[in-house]
Amino acid sequence: MEEGGARAPGCDRGPVQTRRGTYISAMTRDPVLQFTDRGIYCPAGDFHIDPWLPVDRALITHGHADHARDGMGRYLATHEALPVMRHRLGDVALEGIGYGQTRRIGGANVSFHPAGHVPGSAQIRVEVAGEVFVASGDYKVVDDGLSTPFEPVRCHHFITESTFGLPVFRWRPQADVAAEINDWWRGCAAAGKTAFLGAYSLGKAQRLLSMLDPGIGPILTHAAVENTNEVLRGQGIALPDTTLVTPELVPKEHTRALVLSPPSALGSQWARRFGPQESAFASGWMALRGVRRRRAGDRGFVISDHADWRGLLWAITETGAENIYVTHGYTDIFTRYLNDEGWNAEVVPTQFEGESLDTGDVA
Amino acid sequence: MKRFAKLFAAIDQSTKTTVKVAALADYFSDAPEADKLWTVALFSGRRPKRAVTTTRLREWASEAADVPLWLFEESYAIVGDLAETISLVLPPNPTQDDRPLSHWIGALRQLRDMEEAERKAFVLDCWRVLGGTERFLFNKLITGGFRVGVSQKLMTRALAQATGKPEAELAHRLMGNWHPDEVNWHALIEAEDASADASRPYPFYLAYALEAEPETLGDPTDWRAEWKWDGIRGQLILRDGDYFVWSRGEELMTDRFPELARAIDHLPPGTVLDGELLVWIPGSDAPSSFNALQARIGRKTVPKKLLKDAPVVLHAYDLLEWQGQDIRDRPFAERRALLEVACADLPPEAAVRLSPQHAFDDWSALADLRLTARAAQAEGLMLKRADSPYLAGRKKGDWWKWKLDPLTIDAVMIYAQSGSGRRANLFTDFTFAVWNGNDLVPFTKAYSGLTDAEFRKITAWVRKNTEERYGPVRKVKPHHVFEIAFEGIQASPRHKSGVALRFPRMARWRHDKPLQEANTLDDLKEMLRIYG
Numbered sequence: 001m002e003e004g005g006a007r008a009p010g011c012d013r014g015p016v017q018t019r020r021g022t023y024i025s026a027m028t029r030d031p032v033l034q035f036t037d038r039g040i041y042c043p044a045g046d047f048h049i050d051p052w053l054p055v056d057r058a059l060i061t062h063g064h065a066d067h068a069r070d071g072m073g074r075y076l077a078t079h080e081a082l083p084v085m086r087h088r089l090g091d092v093a094l095e096g097i098g099y100g101q102t103r104r105i106g107g108a109n110v111s112f113h114p115a116g117h118v119p120g121s122a123q124i125r126v127e128v129a130g131e132v133f134v135a136s137g138d139y140k141v142v143d144d145g146l147s148t149p150f151e152p153v154r155c156h157h158f159i160t161e162s163t164f165g166l167p168v169f170r171w172r173p174q175a176d177v178a179a180e181i182n183d184w185w186r187g188c189a190a191a192g193k194t195a196f197l198g199a200y201s202l203g204k205a206q207r208l209l210s211m212l213d214p215g216i217g218p219i220l221t222h223a224a225v226e227n228t229n230e231v232l233r234g235q236g237i238a239l240p241d242t243t244l245v246t247p248e249l250v251p252k253e254h255t256r257a258l259v260l261s262p263p264s265a266l267g268s269q270w271a272r273r274f275g276p277q278e279s280a281f282a283s284g285w286m287a288l289r290g291v292r293r294r295r296a297g298d299r300g301f302v303i304s305d306h307a308d309w310r311g312l313l314w315a316i317t318e319t320g321a322e323n324i325y326v327t328h329g330y331t332d333i334f335t336r337y338l339n340d341e342g343w344n345a346e347v348v349p350t351q352f353e354g355e356s357l358d359t360g361d362v363a
Numbered sequence: 364m365k366r367f368a369k370l371f372a373a374i375d376q377s378t379k380t381t382v383k384v385a386a387l388a389d390y391f392s393d394a395p396e397a398d399k400l401w402t403v404a405l406f407s408g409r410r411p412k413r414a415v416t417t418t419r420l421r422e423w424a425s426e427a428a429d430v431p432l433w434l435f436e437e438s439y440a441i442v443g444d445l446a447e448t449i450s451l452v453l454p455p456n457p458t459q460d461d462r463p464l465s466h467w468i469g470a471l472r473q474l475r476d477m478e479e480a481e482r483k484a485f486v487l488d489c490w491r492v493l494g495g496t497e498r499f500l501f502n503k504l505i506t507g508g509f510r511v512g513v514s515q516k517l518m519t520r521a522l523a524q525a526t527g528k529p530e531a532e533l534a535h536r537l538m539g540n541w542h543p544d545e546v547n548w549h550a551l552i553e554a555e556d557a558s559a560d561a562s563r564p565y566p567f568y569l570a571y572a573l574e575a576e577p578e579t580l581g582d583p584t585d586w587r588a589e590w591k592w593d594g595i596r597g598q599l600i601l602r603d604g605d606y607f608v609w610s611r612g613e614e615l616m617t618d619r620f621p622e623l624a625r626a627i628d629h630l631p632p633g634t635v636l637d638g639e640l641l642v643w644i645p646g647s648d649a650p651s652s653f654n655a656l657q658a659r660i661g662r663k664t665v666p667k668k669l670l671k672d673a674p675v676v677l678h679a680y681d682l683l684e685w686q687g688q689d690i691r692d693r694p695f696a697e698r699r700a701l702l703e704v705a706c707a708d709l710p711p712e713a714a715v716r717l718s719p720q721h722a723f724d725d726w727s728a729l730a731d732l733r734l735t736a737r738a739a740q741a742e743g744l745m746l747k748r749a750d751s752p753y754l755a756g757r758k759k760g761d762w763w764k765w766k767l768d769p770l771t772i773d774a775v776m777i778y779a780q781s782g783s784g785r786r787a788n789l790f791t792d793f794t795f796a797v798w799n800g801n802d803l804v805p806f807t808k809a810y811s812g813l814t815d816a817e818f819r820k821i822t823a824w825v826r827k828n829t830e831e832r833y834g835p836v837r838k839v840k841p842h843h844v845f846e847i848a849f850e851g852i853q854a855s856p857r858h859k860s861g862v863a864l865r866f867p868r869m870a871r872w873r874h875d876k877p878l879q880e881a882n883t884l885d886d887l888k889e890m891l892r893i894y895g
């Protein structure tokens with residue numbers, strides 16, 4: 001990337017043509033948001049959004065590790081995102097804001113709007129002199145029953161992910177996947193096997209919990225999952241009862257159990273003491289047979305906290321934005337498609353990772 | 364298609380062989396015979412004649428899914444499987460189809476006689492009525508190539524469970540030139556006389572690599588040693604005045620090796636030889652490199668000039684059938700003695716030659732011989748126990764390949780490309796370079812050799828250290844040094860570096876090696892001088 005970061009096109013050219021007519025970019029010739037090597041930067045408000053290098057003031061879309069990083073002077077996020085961030089980042093300067101509430105920071109008006117990705121996740125709207133950017137972080141457009149559902153925000157410039165930005169990704173209704181998972185669990189229980197379900201601990205794991213049928217058997221959890229459960233229960237999110245797997249726990253006393261754990265624990269020493277078992281992995285990547293065969297263990301369930309192809313296009317259309325910046329995922333392909341379809345789209349390289357199968361616990 | 368889809372899902376979802384065999388045995392016990400026959404055929408690489416080109420399928424799918432063709436192609440590149448890409452981009456259909464597999468095979472047969480427009484309408488309609496796995500399988504029937512994670516061995520085991528016949532007999536029955544259009548279940552699996560097919564080969568016996576020292580094999584007098592050739596393993600069948608050549612992958616290659624027809628004049632019918640197909644120029648003391656052979660196997664029919672420039676000779680090292688008798692149960696030493704009799708007076712034009720055995724008194728003498736393998740264009744030695752029968756498949760104990768250690772060079776990673784299919788979200792294809800002064804000159808690509816954990820690590824690194832993008836290829840910061848292992852090196856004017864490697868792979872990630880200490884183009888040229 002160039003020194004000082006790429007500039008959003010159109011922003012330093014004075015009058016900007018949008019789909020809904022012309023408006024004048026105010027006195028400043030700086031773009032409202034810039035893409036720098038530290039993260040997304042707003043010169044008018046002197047803050048960064050989801051920066052990956054230390055800055056003074058960070059606005060955070062959500063608590064996943066690739067968006068909420070250590071080392072910032074102060075953090076601003078939704079009230080609902082704070083408990084997880086406090087749990088993750090420890091004693092740092094955190095401030096909360098309500099969804100839809102507007103805050104003046106320097107010359108910028110800032111507000112947070114539901115992104116539907118995980119509890120507390122937000123799209124950040126930044127307005128300077130009538131020009132509106134929305135940085136959406138990670139998002140999905142279907143209601144998972146746990147996160148505040150996604151709301152499209154009208155803007156001129158929309159910053160989007162494209163983790164699943166290919167037409168082969170198409171999510172089925174959550175209830176169908178829930179039935180599939182519960183059928184599998186029931187089958188394991190009937191065969192005298194423990195069902196191990198792997199998912200990332202913030203968001204996905206709790207969403208799966210809410211989809212499970214506790215009538216089938218007890219639900220056990222790995223500490224990494226249970227810690228986040230505790231945090232979310234503490235902020236009033238209802239989750240089914242779970243039992244933490246401790247070294248003292250006697251697997252025989254928990255027949256018909258399903259164990260919810262991070263993917264890395266599947267098939268590990270930790271899991272093996274449960275005896276006969278099946279393992280499954282829940283991720284959007286399980287839509288691809290090749291990935292499923294490499295990573296899924298016995299079963300792969302297709303469920304993601306990111307938008308699928310049609311979800312991405314719907315969200316982008318709903319914003320009414322003319323300029324689209326694609327930050328992570330299948331950026332090249334998705335951007336080309338958007339340009340062909342008449343948007344003004346470009347790839348902006350970032351260090352966001354989306355739903356990763358292969359690195360640490362980000363999602 | 365419901366029952367077949369259920370079988371496929373059970374096999375495809377599980378990594379446990381017991382689960383796969385049980386699902387197959389179940390299916391073979393109660394599916395209709397026509398379906399069973401086709402299932403065996405499909406899982407052993409046979410398929411209905413192709414009725415639609417993949418070009419048309421791509422066009423139709425992209426149109427039906429309302430996705431531009433370029434985007435369909437990009438998606439296909441990432442998914443890595445055309446049948447799967449098509450079934451994923453089309454709108455979902457949750458209903459199941461009750462018609463048997465053989466119905467759909469029949470439908471594909473009709474397709475061949477249709478006009479293009481009718482054919483398209485038909486395929487689009489199939490896509491509409493089939494959903495999920497069924498649609499995927501329908502596409503697989505059209506495009507061919509079922510790779511389902513079921514080896515011939517597992518399928519044979521399941522068939523044995525379902526039919527009560529011995530595995531070895533079933534394995535032999537399933538080999539050869541049969542096609543489900545021309546045979547029925549009874550004739551293939553159940554009938555008493557299974558020897559009707561003159562082309563039917565024997566299952567190949569495959570060796571394991573010797574990892575331990577040869578001393579662990581015990582008394583050297585129990586063992587026989589031969590070169591391990593770098594050619595193509597082949598079975599030459601001479602029966603009823605005809606000849607057939609089979610590859611290890613059970614591909615009939617007879618037409619590619621017309622010179623072997625001359626063996627009919629010099630060896631009696633009822634002879635089956637196991638050996639190595641090599642290009643060997645008359646008068647030279649070693650075979651040509653594998654590249655020469657590659658030119659031959661790339662052609663379905665061989666032009667005269669190529670036949671003259673790259674003549675193929677079968678180097679026979681085992682005799683499986685003699686005077687019409689299956690002699691695989693006899694000890695190797697005995698089979699070898701018969702083989703020597705059979706090959707004793709073969710003239711050069713027979714295109715069959717006895718692969719020599721190397722006498723040795725002790726293991727250290729053999730170790731010295733092994734070091735000269737490269738000069739003989741061999742990959743190392745084969746060790747075979749003198750009293751071993753000829754078994755089917757890969758079995759430990761009696762046959763070992765004792766290969767030379769690979770050549771290695773330390774190189775810098777400069778480009779990365781993501782994989783497809785199994786590795787769709789990882790960077791797995793890399794280009795490596797050596798120093799030429801201050802420049803890095805690319806000289807090879809490599810895809811394999813790292814663990815999944817290492818691929819994940821390098822993928823994360825590539826994402827953060829991309830300098831430029833050219834479509835799917837990323838130029839990365841020169842930083843990581845890898846030890847590249849390879850089996851051979853050759854001059855190649857087509858490559859910028861002037862060399863081409865055989866079987867390059869990443870042997871080690873040299874975290875300990877600074878960038879500047881990677882090897883140079885001169886080092887590579889020196890290797891070419893010595894080993895090329």
Ligand SMILES: [Zn+2]
Pocket residue numbers: 062064067117138354362363
């Ligand atoms: Zn996230």
